[in-house]
Amino acid sequence: MRIIECIQQNVIKQIKGMFLSIYYMLYSHSRLSTFEQCPYKFKLKYIDKVETEIAENIEAYLGSRVHETLEKLYKDLQYQKMNTLEELLLFYKDIWEKNWSDSIVINKTEYGAENYFKMGEKYITDYYKRYHPFNQGSTIAIENRIVIDLDEKGTYKLQGFIDRLTEINDGYYEIHDYKTNSRLPLPEYIKNDRQLALYAIGVKECYPDAKDIRLIWHFLKFDKEIDSTRTNEELQLLKKETVQLIQTIEKTNVFETHASILCQWCEFQQICPQWSHLYKIHEKPDNEYLNDTGVQLVDRYTKLKKQTKQMKLDLYAELEKIEEALLAYAKKENIDVVFGSEKKIRIATQPYYALPSKDSNKRKELQEYLKSIGKWHEVEKLDTNAINKVLIEKQWDETIIKTLKEYVEFNEKKRLYLSNYPSQ
Secondary structure (H helix, E strand, O other): OHHHHHHHHHHHHHHHHHHHHHHOOOEEHHHHHHHHHOHHHHHHHHHOOOOOOOOOEHHHHHHHHHHHHHHHHHHHHHOOOOOOHHHHHHHHHHHHHHHOOOOOEOOOOOOOHHHHHHHHHHHHHHHHHHHOOOOOOEEEEEEEEEEEEOOOOOOOEEEEEEEEEEEEEOOEEEEEEEEOOOOOOOHHHHHHOOHHHHHHHHHHHHOOOOOEEEEEEEEHHHOEEEEEOOOHHHHHHHHHHHHHHHHHHHHOOOOOOOOOHHHHHOOOHHHOOOOHHHHHHHOOOHHHHOOOHHHHHHHHHHHHHHHHHHHHHHHHHHHHHHHHHHHHHHHHHOOOEEEOOOEEEEEEEEEEEEOOOOOOHHHHHHHHHHHHOOOOHHHOOOOHHHHHHHHHHOOOOHHHHHHHHOOOEEEEEEEEEEEEOOOO
């Protein structure tokens, strides 16, 4: 009865959400992420609703087919049908071939569609063998759409789709998410992931008996399961932060472009101010391409910048040689100031102390010594300038200074100071 009531409540919320979305924007994790990634892309996709003809890439295609296969596995289990691994792989092969299109983009040209197909077979095989006979809990929902209230008044709502929701024991739930990523995430990703945490809020709303909700990511490429949980305090903070982000979006008048590595997968490159000129010149024949004013200006600017950089490098090299010659001349003549026709150069000798190399035993001993006498933070955790200031100005007790000098090496460096001098 509890499950039926929850489903009814969720259906009512979804219907309300559908009506609200006619007049207001119903947010989702992907929409929020799009705004964070690039506000201009958010505007084109969700406000202006610009349609594009970008082709699906092979990674997304692979992910969709694997998801559909695992969805079939658990749907059939709800009807007490246990698919064999061979049956699942046949289903996967069938939907791969039925949905395949030559327009699907493969960016890694050294691999073909067959390679990606076999990757999917391996993901499904590894998953099947790991979890068979799939009795790790009771499946409550598959690819279930939920609508989440982010505030008490229900002003801010968010929708999402849970890959699979299970109940292990009364009040103990698991939210499962399948990933076909090519890399394992950093721990920070799992700790700060917003999507599944938001789904946890929705599950708590739908199932008041929820005592604990585990968030589980299945990284299929690596046959690895990673899980996490969120406290009630963390979920309340997430709701607050999500509402604040939505308010920021709704107050935004100027949607700026944010160029990043993700641009190479963006479907709006052709009309984006960051990339549209590239598409414009690529459409021109080769003999007209170089006549484009923008191309000519950028090429000329690039050439001048390279020349300027080389000139600076040449000047610095010559300056170093002259400095060496000046120091040698002053030493030979036993003088501290060398005069030119308009300027003079004063040569100053400055003492300095070199610290032991990092990771050396001597440096570690020095660190322990400074900590033992309570001076560690006074030298900003062994900052070279701070140590030199202490030693040269003799800021500490003489006994400490003496011990400190046992760990450092004394050196001198010459500095040149250019200035005017009164004419005779």
